[in-house]
Amino acid sequence: xxxYVSEQECQNKLPQKTASGxxxxxxxxxxxxxxxxxxxxxxxxxxxxxxxxxxxxLLEQLNNLIGxxxxxxxVKSLISMIKMKKIRDARGLKSANIxxxxxxxxxxxxxxxxxxxxxxxxxxxxxxxxxxxTAPTGRASRRMAESTGKSDxxxxxxxxxxNNDEECEAADEMLSEDFIIADEFTMADMRLSYELFKxxxxxxxxVIVGDVDQLPSVGPGNVFRELVLCGVIPVTxxxxxxxxxxxSRIAANAHKMQENDTNLDYGDDFIFCPADTAAEAADKVAxxxxxxxxxxxxxxxxxxxxxxxxxxASVNALxxxxxxxxxxxxxxxxxxxxxxxxxxxxxxxxxxxxxNDISNGDxxxxxxxxxxxxxxxxxxxxxxxxxxxxxxxxxxDLIEHAYATTVHKSQGSEYKVVIIPWLPMFYMMLRRNILYxxxxxxxxxxxxxxxxxxxxQAIHNTACDKRNTRLGERIVREYxxxxxxxxxxxx
Numbered sequence: 001x002x003x004y005v006s007e008q009e010c011q012n013k014l015p016q017k018t019a020s021g022x023x024x025x026x027x028x029x030x031x032x033x034x035x036x037x038x039x040x041x042x043x044x045x046x047x048x049x050x051x052x053x054x055x056x057x058l059l060e061q062l063n064n065l066i067g068x069x070x071x072x073x074x075v076k077s078l079i080s081m082i083k084m085k086k087i088r089d090a091r092g093l094k095s096a097n098i099x100x101x102x103x104x105x106x107x108x109x110x111x112x113x114x115x116x117x118x119x120x121x122x123x124x125x126x127x128x129x130x131x132x133x134t135a136p137t138g139r140a141s142r143r144m145a146e147s148t149g150k151s152d153x154x155x156x157x158x159x160x161x162x163n164n165d166e167e168c169e170a171a172d173e174m175l176s177e178d179f180i181i182a183d184e185f186t187m188a189d190m191r192l193s194y195e196l197f198k199x200x201x202x203x204x205x206x207v208i209v210g211d212v213d214q215l216p217s218v219g220p221g222n223v224f225r226e227l228v229l230c231g232v233i234p235v236t237x238x239x240x241x242x243x244x245x246x247x248s249r250i251a252a253n254a255h256k257m258q259e260n261d262t263n264l265d266y267g268d269d270f271i272f273c274p275a276d277t278a279a280e281a282a283d284k285v286a287x288x289x290x291x292x293x294x295x296x297x298x299x300x301x302x303x304x305x306x307x308x309x310x311x312x313a314s315v316n317a318l319x320x321x322x323x324x325x326x327x328x329x330x331x332x333x334x335x336x337x338x339x340x341x342x343x344x345x346x347x348x349x350x351x352x353x354x355x356n357d358i359s360n361g362d363x364x365x366x367x368x369x370x371x372x373x374x375x376x377x378x379x380x381x382x383x384x385x386x387x388x389x390x391x392x393x394x395x396x397d398l399i400e401h402a403y404a405t406t407v408h409k410s411q412g413s414e415y416k417v418v419i420i421p422w423l424p425m426f427y428m429m430l431r432r433n434i435l436y437x438x439x440x441x442x443x444x445x446x447x448x449x450x451x452x453x454x455x456x457q458a459i460h461n462t463a464c465d466k467r468n469t470r471l472g473e474r475i476v477r478e479y480x481x482x483x484x485x486x487x488x489x490x491x
Contacts, residue, residue: 075118100234102236103210103233103236104236104238105235105238106209107255107440108254112238116133116148116183116207120148128178130176132181133148134155134159134183135153135156136184136185136217137359138354138359138361139361140413141153141154141359142384144181161173162195162354163354163355169195170195174201175200177204178204179207181206181207183209185210185223186216187214187411188224189223190221190223210224214437215411216467218408221469221471223471226472229472248269249264249446250270250439250442254440257435257459260459260460260462268445272449278312279312282317282318285313288447298326298348300416302413302415302419303322303418304407304441305404306426307406315405319400319403326403336377336379338394339393345369346365346366347401348363348364348365349364349399349402350405350409358387358389361409362383364382364383365381366379367380367381379391407429411437418446419447420447420449421449422449422454423454426454435455
């Protein structure tokens with residue numbers, strides 16, 4: 001198959017308009033229809049365990065799943081340990097606290113959500129009532145809640161009593177749950193990880209879930225990678241793709257990139273459209289965006305770009321362009337000038353900091369712009385979980401338009417369709433982990449607009465932020481010291 005797609009081929013791959021036109025009509029700030037196309041098998045289709053009456057029935061369901069051999073072995077071992085402890089406790093015999101911590105490692109769509117469901121069901125069946133589900137960002141924690149059926153998943157900040165990014169110390173209260181699952185842990189930096197581990201009581205079981213091929217945390221450290229590599233904590237690798245289906249080009253090409261293979265497979269779900277300049281790329285991104293919003297709705301289509309400010313294909317420039325396309329100026333939509341930005345009723349907005357119970361990465365819509373009784377201009381935002389929050393013009397540094405975002409900001413999120421401008425001008429950001437993270441945000445379709453040379457450069461560039469924390473060495477040293485102390489106590 002040809003490496004490049006012609007202009008006509010690009011046009012042919014655009015989705016057809018729906019009978020309703022552009023699909024950009026507002027309804028209380030929520031835009032567009034969300035109908036899907038195709039019949040790709042998802043992780044939920046093949047792997048979601050149904051509620052069962054007995055532990056034996058649950059284990060039978062687990063054993064019937066294809067693959068996941070490492071998970072099955074760890075689950076069997078865990079059940080045996082918990083059962084033995086309960087027997088000894090019932091007989092009044094002394095037993096050690098169970099603290100069998102695990103790390104589950106896997107690329108997107110390999111069953112990490114399935115693992116979490118299975119572990120939750122088993123914990124409940126074995127009488128463990130105090131369970132904490134947590135993730136570094138608000139969007140990741142809400143995805144976790146939706147996928148597991150648990151409504152009380154929290155951000156790490158909320159679980160630790162941190163109200164904002166500026167707070168340095170968590171609340172004094174310890175985490176005494178029976179079982180903690182920390183998802184998307186790649187995004188957790190040194191400070192947040194330290195506060196989490198410091199506040200876990202002895203005997204609490206912790207399962208950490210993540211993907212080492214994703215971008216590291218924005219803050220200092222590369223905690224998840226070092227936990228995986230230190231060799232102290234048992235690591236189970238998930239390597240069977242469920243999310244996009246076995247024939248998905250997204251999953252296949254993501255794997256090729258990890259293998260340094262540039263011979264990617266292009267088709268309806270993995271589209272490359274050439275563009276020589278940032279201006280040309282921006283034009284094509286806008287064309288694809290309009291067409292896919294018509295087909296899927298604005299919430300299911302996301303533009304991701306490596307650069308925030310530089311050129312027509314940056315986050316700022318694309319947001320301005322897509323904003324006027326999706327939510328144009330009208331005589332009925334009120335506006336508010338906040339800082340250097342202009343906001344309008346119906347705008348799609350992303351919150352950029354952990355502050356006042358709103359998490360970094362939360363996305364909502366401006367439902368109302370008005371003045372309070374003191375004449376202060378305010379914006380009312382509605383978030384996907386039903387929260388209603390008021391912002392003043394002075395809060396402008398907390399928000400921005402969300403039609404386009406950086407790849408870094410997209411971690412922990414997923415969309416039906418992702419559109420990525422990828423150009424030589426992004427040379428500082430042409431790295432495999434950035435490209436991989438962007439591509440794996442898509443569930444159904446990827447469109448890459450730009451340069452094949454830049455694409456190949458990123459695939460071959462395995463450099464990442466060098467972070468010499470030596471955390472892994474310190475974990476091993478402390479672990480060995482603990483073993484020596486316990487051995488001395490037994491003698």
